[in-house]
Amino acid sequence: MVSIADLKRISSYEWEIPASYRADMRVPVRIFASETLLKDVTRDKSLEQAVNACALPGLVGSVKVMPDMHQGYGFPIGGVAATRYPEGVISPGGIGYDINCGVRLLGSRLSYQEGKKYLGELATALNQSCPSGVGIGGHHRLSSKEVEDVCRKGSRWAKENGFATDQDLRRTEDGGQLRGADPRFLSPRALKRGMGQVGSLGAGNHFIEIDLVSKVFDQKAARAMGLNEGDLALQIHCGSRGLGHQVCSDYVKSLQSAVTKFGIILPDRELVCAPMDSPEGEAYLAAMACAANYAFANRQVLSHYAREAFESVLAGRVKDWHLHLVYDVAHNIGKIETHQIDGISMEVCVHRKGATRAFGPGSKELPSEYKKIGQPVLVPGSMGTSSWVLRGTSKAMELSFGSCCHGAGRVMSRTQAKKTIWGEDLLKQLKKDGIKIQAGSMAGLAEEAPAAYKDVDAVVETVTSAGIAAKVAQLKPLVVIKG
Amino acid sequence: MNDTLAGFEELSHTADLEIKVWGDDLASLFLAAADGLFHLSGIEDYEEGFSAVKETISLDAMDYEGLLILFLEELLYRLTEDYMLFSIEKLSISTAFSLKAKLRGTQIKSYQRDIKAVTYHRLNIRETDHGYEVNIVFDI
Numbered sequence: 331m332v333s334i335a336d337l338k339r340i341s342s343y344e345w346e347i348p349a350s351y352r353a354d355m356r357v358p359v360r361i362f363a364s365e366t367l368l369k370d371v372t373r374d375k376s377l378e379q380a381v382n383a384c385a386l387p388g389l390v391g392s393v394k395v396m397p398d399m400h401q402g403y404g405f406p407i408g409g410v411a412a413t414r415y416p417e418g419v420i421s422p423g424g425i426g427y428d429i430n431c432g433v434r435l436l437g438s439r440l441s442y443q444e445g446k447k448y449l450g451e452l453a454t455a456l457n458q459s460c461p462s463g464v465g466i467g468g469h470h471r472l473s474s475k476e477v478e479d480v481c482r483k484g485s486r487w488a489k490e491n492g493f494a495t496d497q498d499l500r501r502t503e504d505g506g507q508l509r510g511a512d513p514r515f516l517s518p519r520a521l522k523r524g525m526g527q528v529g530s531l532g533a534g535n536h537f538i539e540i541d542l543v544s545k546v547f548d549q550k551a552a553r554a555m556g557l558n559e560g561d562l563a564l565q566i567h568c569g570s571r572g573l574g575h576q577v578c579s580d581y582v583k584s585l586q587s588a589v590t591k592f593g594i595i596l597p598d599r600e601l602v603c604a605p606m607d608s609p610e611g612e613a614y615l616a617a618m619a620c621a622a623n624y625a626f627a628n629r630q631v632l633s634h635y636a637r638e639a640f641e642s643v644l645a646g647r648v649k650d651w652h653l654h655l656v657y658d659v660a661h662n663i664g665k666i667e668t669h670q671i672d673g674i675s676m677e678v679c680v681h682r683k684g685a686t687r688a689f690g691p692g693s694k695e696l697p698s699e700y701k702k703i704g705q706p707v708l709v710p711g712s713m714g715t716s717s718w719v720l721r722g723t724s725k726a727m728e729l730s731f732g733s734c735c736h737g738a739g740r741v742m743s744r745t746q747a748k749k750t751i752w753g754e755d756l757l758k759q760l761k762k763d764g765i766k767i768q769a770g771s772m773a774g775l776a777e778e779a780p781a782a783y784k785d786v787d788a789v790v791e792t793v794t795s796a797g798i799a800a801k802v803a804q805l806k807p808l809v810v811i812k813g
Numbered sequence: 814m815n816d817t818l819a820g821f822e823e824l825s826h827t828a829d830l831e832i833k834v835w836g837d838d839l840a841s842l843f844l845a846a847a848d849g850l851f852h853l854s855g856i857e858d859y860e861e862g863f864s865a866v867k868e869t870i871s872l873d874a875m876d877y878e879g880l881l882i883l884f885l886e887e888l889l890y891r892l893t894e895d896y897m898l899f900s901i902e903k904l905s906i907s908t909a910f911s912l913k914a915k916l917r918g919t920q921i922k923s924y925q926r927d928i929k930a931v932t933y934h935r936l937n938i939r940e941t942d943h944g945y946e947v948n949i950v951f952d953i
Contacts, residue, residue, distance in 0.1 A: 374827045401827040403934030427929040464927050465893065519890060533927050534953055572893065573931040575952075579886060582933060586879060598880070599933035663944040686894045744953075771925065802900045 332377035336367060337361070342740075343796035344729075345390070347381060349544070354597060355384035360392040362730070364792045366399045370741050370784060376406035376508035382597045388418020388605070390671045390678055394730045396685050397792040398739030398784060402426075404600030407684035407740075410733045413606075415666050415677040419594070420611050421603035422585065422618070424681035426662040427578040428504050428626035429618055431569030433686075433708040433736075434502070434658035435719065436633060437556045438563060438640075439650040442542050442808075445562050448643050449540065453766045453809045455639035456538055459631050462813035463770040464533045467526035477524040477624075478513035484623030488630035500697045502658040503687060506626035508555035509602060511619035516573075517580050520617075523572030524624055529631035533770060535778055535813030536568040538636065539710075541717060541805035549746050551703040551721050551802045555656045563805060564653055566707055567710055567718060569662065570625035577621045581614045606679060615664070622663055629658060656719070657706035661686045669731050680731045688722035707799050709790060712738045712783035713767075713775075713812070714760050717805040718790045725797035734799045738786035740809070747782040748773055760810075769812040778812065818944070820823045821849035828927070837944035839877065839906045843884055844868045846914060846949060850864060850885050855925025856898055863900045863917040880910050881947065885931040891920045893928075896921050928953055 338346040340360070345368065347359040359380045362420050363371065372375060378401045383405050384395050390412050399408030404423030405627035413419055438445075445452075461468055471632050473482065480487045485506020488494040513521070530578075531538060546552045546559045557563065570577075585602040588610040589595075594603065604610035637653050671678070680687075689705040690693055696705055700721075707720040715738070726732050753772025756779050760767050769775045793799045819836035832849040837843030867912060874880040891897045899916040906912050929952040938947045 376827075403829060403932040403952060407828060423934075425931075427932075464925060465896075465923065517893075523894065579930045582930075583819060583882065584878070586933070587875060600935075666902070740828045743827055744830065745823055745825060773925070 332372065332381060333672050334372055343641055343792050347377065349384065352381055352544055355381060356386070357384050357389045358392045359384060361395045361396060362549045362792060362796050362798065363397045364788065367607065367784065367788060367792060371399050374401040376401045379404065379406040382601060383409055383424065385597055386411060386421055386601065386603055387594055388411060388413040390414055390676065391731070394733060396735040397738050397789045398684070398735040402739045404598055405681070405683045408735065409683045410685045410731055411681045412669065412678040412731050415679050416607035418616055418679065419603035419607055420606050420664055420679050421681065422578050422581040422602055422614055423600040423602065424683055424685050425618065425664045426576070428569035429574035429621035429663040430660045431578060432439070432625060432629065432658060432660040433565060433567045433710055434629050434633065435656040435706070435708050436537055436564040436653040437638070437656050438560045438561055438653050439720065440648055441560050442562060447449060448647065449766060449809055451643045452540060452639065453768055453811065455643050456636060456809070456811050457768040459635040460538055460811065461529065461532055461637040462531035462533070464813065466530060466813065468529035470529070471526045472528060474521050474525065474700065477521050478526070480528060480627045480710070481513045481516065481620035482511050483507055483625050484626040485630045487625045493631045493634040496631070498655045501655045502626055503660050506630060508619040510616055510624045511623050512616035513620055515613045515617040516620055517576065520573050520576035520580065522604065523576050527571040528628055529574065529635060530571060530628070531568045531632060531813050532571055533774060536813055537713070538811040539565045539807050541565060541807055544804050544806040545692055545804040547801040548721070551717060554699050554703050555706055555724050555802065556654050557656065557719065557803050560665070565710055566629050566636065568629060570621040570630065572630060573624050574621035577617045577730055581617060585610060585614070590697035606764060618664060622660065657708065659686050659708050669727070669730070680733065682733055684736050685733045686731055686736045688726045689732045690722045690724040690727045695776065706802070707734050709735055709786065710737050711786035713778050713810055714763060714765055714780045714807060715786055718786065718788065718801065719796070719803040720799035721802050723797060726799060728748045730798045735789050735793050738783040738789055740782055744777040744783040748776050751776045751779045751781060765807050766809045767812070775812065821845050824948070826950065829953055831948060833946065833948050835944065835946040839945060840904045842938070842945045842947065843881060843906065844901055844904060845846050846881060846885060846947070849949070850888060851898065853926060854892060854928055856921055856945055863919045867902065868916045868918065869881040870914050870916065874910045876910055877938050878933070880906065881938065882931050882933065884912055889928060889931065892924065926953065
């Protein structure tokens with residue numbers, strides 16, 4: 331077990347586990363955390379998992395861990411690792427089962443003052459129009475061919491079917507369509523699981539939330555994003571549903587033999603991997619891109635349903651009910667990107683597992699409206715607490731492969747949360763705080779209680795103090811829809 | 814603990830679910846793991862009406878751990894896709910890492926929790942004085 335004594339202090343917010351800590355480490359671990367948050371992570375196995383990730387062949391720089399880190403399986407949640415492309419490896423376990431789980435934020439011109447009397451109706455309308463919950467699929471069942479189309483085109487499929495605008499696509503990472511997607515590398519089961527779930531939220535920590543833009547910290551950036559203090563906004567958090575889970579399961583299984591073939595020795599079988607220039611690595615990259623595109627389309631279709639819900643409640647009652655996409659970020663994904671490593675420009679595959687891309691100003695990947703300010707970075711809090719809109723910085727490009735935290739991060743197990751928190755009590759407390767909740771189950775609600783998570787404000791203070799992101803706006807929840 | 818021949822218990826995990834499973838032989842270990850999976854999915858209460866029609870599954874893997882994953886994934890897939898819960902009538906495991914099982918299914922109306930996957934994380938079937946044990950982490 332890694333202890334605080336094993337860490338080297340780089341700055342008040344950056345720590346290192348040197349590569350000498352264990353013989354199989356190819357690179358060091360760099361942890362972004364305050365001293366307080368660091369204590370949280372030494373309580374579980376997240377640092378040990380970060381050390382394990384350092385055994386992957388082809389790693390460059392160091393394995394980064396974000397302040398919202400916690401124990402996962404294989405990689406820690408909050409882990410970022412870059413491997414040299416194409417000879418380095420790609421590891422499905424370094425991306426996760428919910429491929430392209432992500433968040434999008436939609437802004438509005440509707441003030442809280444004008445919209446507050448409709449929040450109850452909006453909660454009901456959102457709950458009815460956006461399918462959510464355990465085992466609940468979307469409104470429409472697609473054919474296998476249509477699922478393949480979704481996987482190839484992502485958000486572009488949504489646009490062709492009337493669920494998206496050009497601006498939506500421009501304001502989604504990679505335009506909502508990761509290159510290289512090839513449905514021939516999907517199993518029949520993955521395709522089948524994809525047929526009924528486009529436009530569905532799922533359960534667990536996924537949510538739709540109406541927020542108040544409670545405080546703006548950076549007027550110029552907020553203006554570029556169309557966010558005004560006192561207005562309403564909407565967040566959607568979900569991923570690639572069963573199709574993505576199946577892709578990861580299929581490839582974690584098939585790559586078990588690939589590591590033997592390539593002579594790769596790993597401390598944990600969940601980290602199995604293959605060189606990206608091998609047939610096995612190429613197959614996973616093509617399948618992962620399919621799942622990522624499915625997730626982009628899924629969040630886009632849900633956005634369309636949310637817009638319909640807003641229209642059904644607000645049309646004729648308020649001046650402007652339009653929801654514009656601020657940005658859509660992926661936080662479980664592998665991306666081929668160019669970064670400066672020790673002063674050399676290099677193509678790498680950045681594995682982000684529970685970490686958000688946070689590209690700084692001037693990045694060619696950003697739409698023109700964000701080129702000057704940097705990429706919007708969305709950090710949802712736990713249920714009932716603040717969420718944050720940040721922007722990527724040049725320092726993130728230097729220190730963290732253009733990456734940042736993805737949320738608050740759990741500290742309490744689900745079993746512990748259910749033991750100590752009653753769903754009904756929590757519901758009462760949230761109501762008292764003026765938050766309307768539509769939840770699938772009381773036990774599920776208790777598992778996601780704010781007390782089970784770290785303080786998101788402390789996580790955000792850490793990334794902004796470390797300089798890998800800058801504050802733009804704080805959001806306060808008003809309505810939460812949970813599966 | 815471990816005073817019964819086979820069983821499982823839930824352990825603490827920050828974000829996902831982990832169970833410790835034990836059995837006096839590999840077949841009972843696998844059956845207890847299946848019970849654990851169904852328990853975590855939240856389908857303890859269901860109508861006792863298992864079909865008379867038996868299904869057979871045959872699985873092959875590189876090792877026992879791989880076989881356990883295949884077996885649990887099969888049950889999980891049928892649960893989430895077909896809403897089928899199975900009573901496992903007969904299960905045999907060969908030293909060549911093959912599994913054969915006869916199952917009788919019953920349709921369920923709902924389950925309480927989406928399990929995304931059965932992971933290989935630190936998966937290691939250990940021999941003990943009483944048989945076998947293994948820890949399994951499920952991604953949720």
